[in-house]
Amino acid sequence: MSTPTIPRRSWAQRYHVKGIGWTVLMLVLLVASAQMTGVNVGMFFSNLGQFTNLLVRMSNPAWDYTTVIIQPLLETIQMAILGTTIGAAFAIPFAVLSASNLIHNRWLRGLTRLFLDLVRTLPDLLLAAIFVAIFGIGSTAGVVTLAIFSFGMVSKLFYEVIETIDMGPLEALESVGATKITIIWYAVLPQILNQFISYFLYTLEINVRASTVLGYLGAGGIGVFLQRSLNEFNYNQTAVIILATLVVVLVIDGVSNHLRRVLL
Amino acid sequence: MQTTITPPTRQRSLWQRWSWLLWVLVIGIIYFWTINGLKFSGFQESAASVSKSILHGLVHPTWSYVYDGSGEDLVSLILQTLAIAFLGTIVSALISVPFAFWAARGPKERYFLRSGSGKVVLTLIRTFPEIVLAIMFIKAVGPGSYAGVLAVSVHSVGMLGKLFGEAIENMDRGSEEAITSAGGRSGQVFVLATVPTIMPEFLSYTLYRFEIAVRSASILGMVGAGGIGTPLIFAIQTRDWSKVGIILLGIVVMVLLIDSLSEQLRKRLI
Numbered sequence: 311m312s313t314p315t316i317p318r319r320s321w322a323q324r325y326h327v328k329g330i331g332w333t334v335l336m337l338v339l340l341v342a343s344a345q346m347t348g349v350n351v352g353m354f355f356s357n358l359g360q361f362t363n364l365l366v367r368m369s370n371p372a373w374d375y376t377t378v379i380i381q382p383l384l385e386t387i388q389m390a391i392l393g394t395t396i397g398a399a400f401a402i403p404f405a406v407l408s409a410s411n412l413i414h415n416r417w418l419r420g421l422t423r424l425f426l427d428l429v430r431t432l433p434d435l436l437l438a439a440i441f442v443a444i445f446g447i448g449s450t451a452g453v454v455t456l457a458i459f460s461f462g463m464v465s466k467l468f469y470e471v472i473e474t475i476d477m478g479p480l481e482a483l484e485s486v487g488a489t490k491i492t493i494i495w496y497a498v499l500p501q502i503l504n505q506f507i508s509y510f511l512y513t514l515e516i517n518v519r520a521s522t523v524l525g526y527l528g529a530g531g532i533g534v535f536l537q538r539s540l541n542e543f544n545y546n547q548t549a550v551i552i553l554a555t556l557v558v559v560l561v562i563d564g565v566s567n568h569l570r571r572v573l574l
Numbered sequence: 575m576q577t578t579i580t581p582p583t584r585q586r587s588l589w590q591r592w593s594w595l596l597w598v599l600v601i602g603i604i605y606f607w608t609i610n611g612l613k614f615s616g617f618q619e620s621a622a623s624v625s626k627s628i629l630h631g632l633v634h635p636t637w638s639y640v641y642d643g644s645g646e647d648l649v650s651l652i653l654q655t656l657a658i659a660f661l662g663t664i665v666s667a668l669i670s671v672p673f674a675f676w677a678a679r680g681p682k683e684r685y686f687l688r689s690g691s692g693k694v695v696l697t698l699i700r701t702f703p704e705i706v707l708a709i710m711f712i713k714a715v716g717p718g719s720y721a722g723v724l725a726v727s728v729h730s731v732g733m734l735g736k737l738f739g740e741a742i743e744n745m746d747r748g749s750e751e752a753i754t755s756a757g758g759r760s761g762q763v764f765v766l767a768t769v770p771t772i773m774p775e776f777l778s779y780t781l782y783r784f785e786i787a788v789r790s791a792s793i794l795g796m797v798g799a800g801g802i803g804t805p806l807i808f809a810i811q812t813r814d815w816s817k818v819g820i821i822l823l824g825i826v827v828m829v830l831l832i833d834s835l836s837e838q839l840r841k842r843l844i
Contacts, residue, residue: 340664343657347719347800354715354724361714388608395605431829432822435705435793436803439810440818444624449612523703527796540709548706556701 364545371553372546379535379554386531387558389449389524390517393456398464398510400457405468406494411477429462434520438529449530456521460513467509468502475501504573511566518562522555624813631815632822639820646805648824655801656828658719658794659787662726667780670731674738681747692739700732704790708799719800726787726794734783741775774843781836781843788832792825 322328407413407422437458441451479497488496525533532551539547641649677692708725715721749767758766795803802821809817 336664339660343661346654346657347661347723349661349720349723350715353720357714361710364710364713385611388611391604391608392612427830427833428826431789431826431833433789433793433825435796436806436822436825439796439807440628443810443813444621444628446621450614453612519701523705526705536703536706540706552702552706555703556698559701560697 367545368549368552370546371549372544373550375547375550376554379532379551382525382532382535383554383558385449386521386525386533387518387562389452389531390456390514390521393453393521394460394464394510394514394517396453396457397460398506398513400461401465401468404461404465405472408465408469409472411473411475411480412494412498426462426465429458430466432458432462434459434524435527438524438527442528447528447530452521452524452529452531455524455529456517459520460517463516464509464513467513468506471502471505471509472498508570508573511570515559515563515566519559522559627813627815628818631817632819634816635820635823636814636816637820639817640824648802648820651802651805652824652828654719655791655795655803656788656832658722658726658799658801659784659791661723662791663730663780663784663787665723665727666730666734666783667776669727670734670738671776673731673735674742677735677739678742689739693736696732696735696739698732699728700736702729702732704729704794705797708794708797712798717798717800722791722794722799722801725799726791729790730783730787733786734779737779737783738772738776741772741779745771745775778840778843781840785829785833785836788829792828 404422404426408419408426410419413419434455438451438455441454445451445454475498479501480493483493483497521531521533523533523536525531525535526537528534532555536548536551539545539551639648641647673692673696677689677696679686679689683689704725707729708721711721711724715724745768749771750763753763753767791801791803792806793803795801795805796807798804802825806818806821806825809815809821
C-alpha cells in the first residue's frame with residue numbers, strides 16, 4: 311500500500327514570491343504616481359469647504375434655464391445621430407476587410423486592423439480640439455469628431471460579429487461559384503444585420519454621452535452652454551444642464567435598449 | 575401522373591406584412607429632422623490650409639520636445655498622465671467594491687430596493703461629465719494633476735461599480751454554499767469563497783478601466799487637470815502644429831503600449 315504524499319511546493323511557491331513581487335511592484339508604482347501627481351490628501355479635506363460650496367450651489371438648479379437649453383440639447387442628439395451614421399457607413403467596408411473569415415490575405419487584414427487600432431487610440435475630445443481648429447466653432451466639427459470616433463469603435467465591433475458567423479451558407483454559395491459580392495449579400499448580410507443594428511444603437515448611446523461634452527471645446531451642442539455656465543460661475547445653470555443631459559441619456563438608453571432586446 | 579408540389583404559404587397578418595413601411599417612415603422622419611436641424615457652418619476658407627499645416631506638422635514633429643530634462647517635456651508629461659490614470663483607477667477600484675455589493679442583485683433579495691437604488695446612484699455618477707468633475711476639483715485643490723486624479727477616481731466608480739456588480743450577480747455561488755454547509759461564518763464565506771471567485775474578474779475590469787483612464791487622463795489636461803493635455807491645447811491654440819504632431823505621436827504610442835500590455839495581463843487572468 312502506498313502512502314499518499316503531499317506534493318512538494320517549490321521554493322517560489324512556499325515564500326509567495328509571485329504575490330509579494332506583484333504587491334511590492336504595485337506599492338512602488340502607487341508611491342511613485344502619488345509623488346508625480348503631487349497628491350496631498352490633507353489639502354483635499356482642508357479645501358473641502360469650497361467643494362461642498364460648489365455642490366450646494368449646484369443643488370439649487372435654475373429651472374427657468376431649461377427653456378434655453380432645449381434647442382442645443384436637440385442639436386446634440388442630431389449631431390450624435392449623424393456622426394454615428396457616417397461613422398458606421400465608413401466602418402462597414404473596413405470591417406469586411408479586417409474579418410479573418412472573409413479576407414484570407416494576412417497583410418491586407420493586418421494593415422486595415424493596424425489602421426483601425428490607430429484611429430481608436432485618439433480620445434474624442436482630442437479629435438474635437440483638432441477639428442474645431444479646422445472647421446471652426448460649430449456643430450460640423452462635432453459631427454466629424456463623432457464620425458471618426460464611432461468609425462473606430464463600430465468597425466471593431468462589426469468585424470468581431472462577422473468573424474462569429476456560421477460559415478455553412480458561405481461555403482454553399484462558394485461551391486456553386488458565386489462572386490465575393492454575392493456571397494456577402496446573400497450569405498453574410500442576413501446573418502449579421504440584426505447585430506449590426508444593435509451595435510449601431512449601442513454606439514449611438516455612447517455618442518450621445520460623448521457629444522454632450524464636445525461643445526466644451528466649441529464643437530456645438532449642449533457643451534457650449536456647459537462651458538458658458540461654468541465660466542460665468544452660474545453653477546445652478548450647470549446643474550440644470552447636467553440633469554437635462556441625464557434625462558436625454560436615460561431616454562436614449564431606454565429606447566435603444568428596448569430596440570436591441572427586440573432585435574436580438 | 576404528375577403532382578405539383580406547392581410550397582406551404584404562411585399566413586401573415588396585415589401588420590406583419592406592412593410593419594416595415596412604418597419603420598422606414600419613422601427612420602426617414604428622424605433623418606429628415608436630423609439633417610434639417612443641423613446648421614452646417616461649411617468649410618472655412620482656412621480649412622484647407624489649416625489641414626495642410628496640420629499634416630505638415632504631423633510629418634515634421636518637434637523631436638527636440640521629446641526630452642529636454644526640464645520636467646515639462648513629452649516623456650515626463652506622458653509619465654505624469656500615466657500616473658494620473660494609475661492612481662485614479664486604483665482609488666476608484668477600491669471605492670467601487672462597496673458600491674458593487676450595494677448594486678448587485680442578491681440571490682434572496684425580493685423587491686430589488688437595495689440593488690435598484692445602487693444602480694440608480696451608479697448611473698448618476700456615470701452620467702456626470704468627467705470634465706465638469708475635473709473643473710469642480712480644480713476649484714477645490716487648484717489646477718494640476720491632483721485634480722485629474724480625483725476626477726478619474728470619482729468618475730470611474732460609475733462604470734467599475736456597474737461592471738463589478740454584474741460580476742457579483744453572475745458569479746458561481748457553489749464555493750460560497752460549500753463553505754456555508756461546512757459551517758463557515760459569513761465573514762469566512764466572504765474571505766474564503768466570495769473574494770477568490772470574483773477577484774480575477776475584478777482585476778480584469780480594473781485593467782480595462784485603466785486603458786480608458788489613460789485616454790481620459792490625456793484629455794483632462796485640456797481644462798487644466800494635469801498631464802499631456804495642457805501643452806496639447808496650448809499648442810493647438812497657438813497653431814504650433816509641429817508640437818501638436820509630436821504630442822499626438824506620444825499619445826498614440828502610449829495608448830498602444832498600454833492597451834497591448836493590459837491585454838496580455840488580462841489574457842493571463844481569465
